[in-house]
Amino acid sequence: QKEVEQDPGPLSVPEGAIVSLNCTYSNSAFQYFMWYRQYSRKGPELLMYTYSSGNKEDGRFTAQVDKSSKYISLFIRDSQPSDSATYLCAMRPQGGSEKLVFGKGTKLTVNP
């Protein structure tokens, strides 16, 4: 079993839709959870960073962490064509190392 599982999609939605992206993980030591957005031929861009369980909101983006279920989500409200990208979840345990374990990414297309 991979440490982090993420549905690769592709996911296609109409403009204005609410998008839900998810990852599951197996390592209960993970404490820090991140979502990255990656446009084609670019490096990943950090969208959301959360610690332990709970919700975090930033504009149209909401990140949720449920450690009891080992499940994290990213919600995008009022999706725009500019949100079309690959979304990657990443996580790491608490401690000195900054090493991240990534999901394989979900490719999202928002159609105008």
Place this chain on the structure above:
Amino acid sequence: KAGVTQTPRYLIKTRGQQVTLSCSPISGHRSVSWYQQTPGQGLQFLFEYFSETQRNKGNFPGRFSGRQFSNSRSEMNVSTLELGDSALYLCASSLQGAATGAFFGQGTRLTVV
């Protein structure tokens, strides 16, 4: 504030050659990590450096090596290139101990022919 800078952006090399990639982290960041990204495997951790010391190493052969300099800039080297080394190589910098996440450069796209 300048972001993470990786050079070169693109490289084409022949099998058997070696290559060196460079990464300049965000000013003040002393932790630098390298990742290999391929369509099949996604992002895989190569190694992590902090204050010129390798703190962690991924499951890659010894042909992959790296180092970090006193100014936190980092280089990675791949010797005896194989076709399978073709990938996007990404560098990430972090502010150690701060809950701010890792910031990536644009990557170096290496093609081995």
